[in-house]
Amino acid sequence: MILLDLFRKIFPFAGTNLRLIKNRYRKNFSDKKRRKFVEKEFKKSIGYDLNWNSLQTYNEKMQREKLYNLYPEKIRCSDKLAVREFVKEKIGEEYLIRILGVWDSFDDIDFSILPDKFVLKTNNASQTNEFIRNKDDINIQFLKKKFDKWMKFNYAYKHFEMQYENIKPKIYAEEFLNFKDNIEDYKFLCFNGEPKFCWIDIDRFNNHKRNVYDLNWNLQDWNQYTYGNYDKKIERPKNFEGMVKIAKKLSEGFKHVRVDLYNIDGKIYFGEMTFTNGAGLEIILPEYYNKVLGDFWDIDDKISSGK
Numbered sequence: 409m410i411l412l413d414l415f416r417k418i419f420p421f422a423g424t425n426l427r428l429i430k431n432r433y434r435k436n437f438s439d440k441k442r443r444k445f446v447e448k449e450f451k452k453s454i455g456y457d458l459n460w461n462s463l464q465t466y467n468e469k470m471q472r473e474k475l476y477n478l479y480p481e482k483i484r485c486s487d488k489l490a491v492r493e494f495v496k497e498k499i500g501e502e503y504l505i506r507i508l509g510v511w512d513s514f515d516d517i518d519f520s521i522l523p524d525k526f527v528l529k530t531n532n533a534s535q536t537n538e539f540i541r542n543k544d545d546i547n548i549q550f551l552k553k554k555f556d557k558w559m560k561f562n563y564a565y566k567h568f569e570m571q572y573e574n575i576k577p578k579i580y581a582e583e584f585l586n587f588k589d590n591i592e593d594y595k596f597l598c599f600n601g602e603p604k605f606c607w608i609d610i611d612r613f614n615n616h617k618r619n620v621y622d623l624n625w626n627l628q629d630w631n632q633y634t635y636g637n638y639d640k641k642i643e644r645p646k647n648f649e650g651m652v653k654i655a656k657k658l659s660e661g662f663k664h665v666r667v668d669l670y671n672i673d674g675k676i677y678f679g680e681m682t683f684t685n686g687a688g689l690e691i692i693l694p695e696y697y698n699k700v701l702g703d704f705w706d707i708d709d710k711i712s713s714g715k
Contacts, residue, residue: 470688598659
């Protein structure tokens with residue numbers, strides 16, 4: 409373990425380079441080979457075989473969603489920049505976090521025009537962001553290497569979430585929101601334009617906990633993955649109904665989408681729209697609720713043989 413930690417310290421991007429090689433290799437997979445990859449990954453993560461012709465649970469149906477259901481509005485809303493125009497059309501731009509700049513490459517960024525605090529992100533993936541709390545502390549060379557790798561990595565080929573495949577990668581800076589605590593990020597699971605559940609993630613980068621609520625703010629006894637519940641009571645936000653209405657409006661026309669909203673000092677902000685939550689690879693416990701969530705999701709579950 410000590411040697412491995414030392415290797416990672418000396419060669420911090422070795423793992424990233426390997427992922428880039430795998431990423432380029434997977435790009436050329438046939439449809440049949442992609443399905444085989446998804447089947448293997450599903451079995452390893454969830455614990456049983458995937459039957460493409462009888463998709464019943466939430467996680468099972470997510471595998472089809474990743475590979476096949478690729479209509480223009482889904483692709484548009486998976487792009488973290490393009491979705492802003494969608495949000496503006498649906499609910500108004502007052503719910504959007506202010507953008508400070510957009511660039512085609514890291515080298516184009518003029519850090520002198522940016523404030524001391526901001527968030528730097530890419531538009532075409534998940535978890536490709538850096539929270540800059542003091543601009544003077546930035547290691548430009550290290551940050552450049554990280555974003556250069558992210559810009560080359562096609563997130564679609566990680567788990568074959570194909571809505572990301574043709575999104576043109578960009579880097580953008582976003583205003584740094586002043587979160588006061590960990591309970592300001594609300595994720596709504598929506599089916600056919602109807603929010604069914606809302607969850608809150610607490611201490612995501614330390615001791616990750618998650619509470620799932622129904623729309624009457626009743627704490628649920630199911631969870632995604634093994635996070636466990638927060639040990640303190642979380643009060644229902646005063647403007648919760650407002651968030652529900654926004655989630656409902658944004659999810660209209662989609663059979664399933666997760667709508668993420670921030671709620672800071674009573675001000676609601678749009679976060680993102682996620683169509684393949686957890687890539688369908690996070691166990692839902694108790695397992696019974698995997699079927700309950702799947703029953704909300706009406707899909708055409710017949711898959712052609714492919715090549």
